[in-house]
Amino acid sequence: MLRLEKRPQPSQLWMVLSPIIAVFLTMIVGGIMFAILGKPPFEAIKVIFWDPLFNDQFAAYSRPQLLVKAGPLILIAIGLSIGFKAGIWNIGAEGQYIMGAICGAGAGLAFYPSESFLIFPAMVLAGGLGGWAWAMVPAVLKTRFGTNEILVSLMLTYVAQSILISVSSGLLRNPEGMGFPGSRNFKQWDAAFNAELIANTGLHWGVVTALIAVIGAYLLMSRHIMGFNIRLTGEAPRAARFSGVKPARVVFFCLGIAGLLAGAAGLFEVTGPAGQLTGSFNAGYGFTAIIVAFLGRLHPVGILLAGLLMALTYIGGELAQLMLGLPGAAIQLFQGMMLFFLLAADVFTNFRLRFGKKGVA
Amino acid sequence: MNRRTLLTSAALALALATTAFAQDEEITAGFIYIGPPGDGGWTYEHDQARQKMEAHFDGKVKTIYQENVPESADAERAITQMALTGADIIFTTSFGYMDPTIAVAQKFPDVKFEHATGYKRADNVSTYSARFYEGRAVQGHIAGKMTKTNKIGYIASVPIPEVIRGINSAYIHAKKVNPDVEFSVIWLYTWFDPAKEADAARALIENGADVVLQHTDSTAPQAAAQEAGNVITFGQASDMAEYAPMPRVSSIIDDWAPYYIARVQAVLDGTWESTDTWDGIGAGMVGIGEITDAVPADVKAEALALKEALASGEYHAFTGPLKKQDGSDWLAEGEVADDGTLAGMDFYVEGLTAEIPN
Amino acid sequence: MDLSSINPVLLIASIMVSATPILLAAIGELVVEKSGVLNLGVEGMMITGAVVGFAVAVSNTSPGLGFVGAALAGALLSLPFALLTQYLMSNQVATGLGLMMVGLGLSSLIGKPYEGMKAPPFPKVEIPLLSDLPIFGRMLFSHDIMVYFSVALVVAVWAFLKYTRAGLILRAVGEAHDSAHALGYKVRHIRILAILFGGACAGLGGAYLSLVRVPQWTEGMTAGAGWIALAIVVFASWRPGRVAVGAYLFGGVSVLQLNLQAAGADVPVALLSASPYLITILVLVIISARGAHAAPASLGRPFHASH
Known part of the structure; x- marks a missing residue:
């Protein structure tokens, strides 16, 4: 059985790792959502995360x-x-x-x-x-x-x-x-x-x-x-x-x-x-x-x-x-998902996953 | 499948088609929307006109739009980004985009801008709006004739000149055919909140109104009137024909398509100039939706005659003698209101009882 | 100004209709908060209920099925919130806000094909005998079934919390989760059930908007009703009966305000619309000044079994 055990100290590693994992997961699930909506998933992800920073046409603005x-x-x-x-x-x-x-x-x-x-x-x-x-x-x-x-x-x-x-x-x-x-x-x-x-x-x-x-x-x-x-x-x-x-x-x-x-x-x-x-x-x-x-x-x-x-x-x-x-709504959903994934991944900062039987509470 | 679903899927197909033939396009026209195209009213009609315009140019014009752009700092960015994507002409379709439009226009002198319902222009910024009050005159006439309780309800949005003009115009023409008529105005301070609009319509109906006019965008008041039974309404911004023949007996339709086609054509021809357009029924910017059989034939004929007179310019919706609410003189016999006064109208005409908020 | 045109019978009937969506959502949120969980995502669950209820009702021309679908959709949407907050110990405020965003975005995507459609009519149920009563018949007993259902639900929740063992356990979990856990109650399971119930109620409230009160689907149509539901729970100091009072008061102020305008009274609309919130604050202050700690003691606090 899986269970969570509180870490004595928040994990420094996970503090850095969990947002990266969360953003990555959001990209995957978001990409699937964009594909369902009939939009090119990779391009959509690129437009959202890359273009505002590096697109020739827009980035300067x-x-x-x-x-x-x-x-x-x-x-x-x-x-x-x-x-x-x-x-x-x-x-x-x-x-x-x-x-x-x-x-x-x-x-x-x-x-x-x-x-x-x-x-x-x-x-x-x-x-x-x-x-x-x-x-x-x-x-x-x-x-x-x-x-x-x-x-x-x-x-x-x-x-x-x-x-x-x-x-x-x-x-x-x-x-x-x-x-x-x-x-x-x-x-x-x-x-x-x-x-x-x-x-x-x-x-x-x-x-x-x-x-x-x-x-x-x-x-x-x-x-x-x-x-x-x-x-x-x-x-x-x-x-x-x-x-x-x-x-x-x-x-x-x-x-x-x-x-x-x-x-x-x-x-x-x-x-x-x-x-x-x-x-x-x-x-x-x-x-x-x-x-x-x-x-x-x-x-x-x-x-x-x-x-x-x-x-x-x-x-x-x-x-x-x-x-x-x-659609604008898809972006809102995307942001909501990102928040969910971040909150979910965050659990590993304070808890570690343990296998085995539950100890005495 | 209903009309609008069909249109949505058609629009989707169209959008896909346009991306496929992108190489044939000569220019790009952009649209900034305050709401979602599915609001059934204001944004819906702008979006319909965008699609008609695109279809009219048959591949020569690509259109892009951004929906739900708030009238905040986001507006300026949305317009700028649209200019950066290479749009040649950008229509900003809400009053609150006025200052952002002017600001962006300064940075992009080669892009043409068209701002709806505002009053600030520049060399590359035109303004356009519609004389909805002409349509209100026709509505007022029908309303005055049709009401049995002599109480007409009016769901108003925000106390700005355009809304006040509409109330005045409807009142003047209702009063003309029915001296006993009374107007109840409810201010909602929103353009779009279906639940509130439905409640407002119910409140008016329960207070004895058997005609409900609306200057808000959703069809919720129509549904409330239908539920109540013998109450008539008018479609606002779009035809709202799904509620015909009762309660919706007619409508004011914002028809932006001829204007959009003309302006985009001007860009294609290189003849675009900054102008101030304020068109009414005559130019086709304000359409009067079909008057249904719920209206007696003689009333319908009078209403159509009024529409014709307004369209030809032979009659002006604000023709004296008219007094202001406080009893002071406004227009003498036969005098017509000048556009400046109308554009900044902040007073009721004589006979309206309530006060304009603020 | 002539206020005689306001018909009190119709006014109260209107208030009941206008209050039903927030009443449904609020009674659900009350149960959630009683179990010690603060779910700020009511707005998101409501609007998802509104769109799914509408879609199901239109596709099957059955408003009844629509309400069932809306309840399921609301519950389903609350599930990620439940799992995140209960199993992964995420912060409830942030997760609730995320839920709201997801709900608003999702509903708009689902709703695109249904824009501009009409809802199938939802019949009124005239309660035999009672609906023939003078005045009260029209005022109270000539509504659609969801209005009665919402009132019945309030009574049921009240009875559940006050008289049943399960209700007692739920309250215990909300007051002191560690003690409840020590007594052997499954804190998480109980809370997850409460969250799902809250989601279902919010979904019903949303569907009431899209199927009865408006009735149509439009993007963003809840326009803050979910937040009002949250306010009502507080206003009610977590008591079911007062939730009903609060919902009717909130609905009442807004409908009365419209009626006053319709009757020609000059009311300061913008400021009047703030009054329910000010009243809520006042009530909160009075409750807390009396020293009665009305809020469930564990409200909003995460629970981890191995503490």
Whole structure:
């Protein structure tokens, strides 16, 4: 009989090996699915994984776009991963992302059309604070009343979505927009435009912040006492309490960081790639970031790679739609499968397969 | 097998055929869709027109499309990638693609862009839209004549000028033939949510409406009306003929095919220029679906006469005397609305009771 | 504004129809969560149920078979979630989100040939005698069979959890899986069964959308109903009776909002649509402030037998 036995230490080998196996399995099963749909399987896989990086026609454009797409995912996922490590399940990053964008955009638009160089930093600050404040609701409720943060943060996402629809067609609507919903376009307002820092690299302030966040999170988790406390809280909550860690502080810290980063990501997105606050600018980044956080095993470097991988399947998927007529739904299914395989393969990091009779439990 | 399945399989066969004869193609036309082609409404009609256009050019034009492109940062990338694949002309078929279209057009001066329902143009960006309000006038006329409860329900999507124009136009023409008529408008804040649309139709019907107009894309309101019995509806964006003769008694059909054919032809001929097209029934961009026998013959004849008058330009759907909702004068006797006011319409005409949200 | 045009009898009848999909999905998710598992993929299972139910019903012109097919499809789709979370100890939040993506993608692929088709009619069942009652007859007893079924299911789940031994074991597994395991209960098997039940219920809820409430198949037609079902379970503080209250309240707010608009009242639509979520948060706070730990203690925690 087969059974799983917990490893005393997570296997370093499997930590590297399992994502590779998972992606490989996804390619095989995905290829079969594409073949069933009547599309050339090898070509489809090549278009998804290879063309965005190396195709002569597209790569010059799509390589920088990988950063544009991955930037917010990584930034949000880094914030989430810190909380997940502590066992704090904030799944409302989408709401924090939206509120960050609304607060930041609102703060900026209040000073329109000022060309002061302070506008953009002030917007980033307001965006981060907006996301932070939205995340503080579940934090306060959790510490004060013991309310489950998974559910509160999720509910708040829907509230944020409603507020977004309301303000983008009301309070923050572009007065020169002929009555259509949507804010002013920040790309046409230099002081607020989150432009590419180096042309044709996709590198905007959001991407830079995401890279800084990766390094910061790495240092925090491996070098700082707070990182230790967070991990202790997640792995052995009772031991953490005995050693003097205040659970409330950890909750506030983790949710606060996640909200701050998600809010900033939202602001970078509306002032940069999206350009405009509209009812649909968010495009589900907050939820996708949860997937990225887990694909990256809650490790900063892993998240960096997972964010890029996710971006690759998005952009490759778009190219496959364009060049092979592959349905968009097939790409979604493909991504879902990839996640399943990664989660499945991950078991070998923490467990080893044993043959023989079950021991005493 | 129903009509649409047949068409889907035909489209699939066509798509396969086009890849096989790729070497004969002279140009590529790309389409960016907000929804899936199977939505039965807005995107469905754009996709139908794409297929008709491709068939019209018989192998000379290759078409590509990308579906479900959100109006976010993804839109700009989708359009750029389409330009990079070598598309010669790209149709972006939703209002939210306006700024991305302009941005991409700047980077690809040799590619022609066509943006639906927007108002920003450039040397290589045209805009096009349809005067759906002309169709609404015909609907309003039939609705005003047909209603027995004098209550007409209207499922509206998002409060933008196009939707407000439609409500005004339908109301003016219903009121003209039936002074007792009242409009109930429900705002859904979505273009497509079948469950919500069905609930909205039921709410209107339960509140006494026996005519339901819709400015949302799914056929769910039609199904709800059918279930309720003696309620009439109109197809929106596509013909929705599967609900004829009752409840669907007529429809507004977005027929983009003549426009797409003309614009692609212009690219082939090298005569393409940036233009602003706002066509109505006359040019064939707005079609009035068959008026069924559920409508009495005299009403049908009047409706067709109205359609003819609108098509020939002899009558404008917004002709004075008309007042705004607040009682202030808008159009004097015989005066017709200018396109600028219509394009930015943000007010109701006199007689409509509710307020426009926001 | 004249609210007299709103007919309360028809309003309540409409609310019952509009609440049934989320009620079905929520009562299933309640059982899943009672067993200690959080499955966030309800949306994916619902929409798969919607498309499979529609396809089966259209192919056989039988809505009844459609519902059976939808339940099976929902259960089948939840199987990978069950195996991943129970045997491979994967994180439930991430696996649930993956399930949602798979369901949304899969449903759209399956549904392509069925777009634009009409569903076979699903008859209403007028309950003899009761349906002739004035007011209540039309309001409560003139619905299709799935509406009654959903109410019956709530009662059945309530009775199962409260009075049966199996229900007791299920709750024990959800509260303290290690103790349950020590007592010799098969934690994994019980949870897998609960997950499959949840999948089947979500599938039924989806099929109710595509076969009765809308009725047609369109891509993405659940439009977030699965997430509402999740919210209702919390709102109900994991009690079956309150799930029904929650579902009717959620359905009620949205239908009432539409009715108010139809009657000519100016309602802040966008903000009103957020109100059910705010109410849910409020309820959560009240429950937790009372100190009653309503959530199953093992909710969302992975279980490994050799701990």
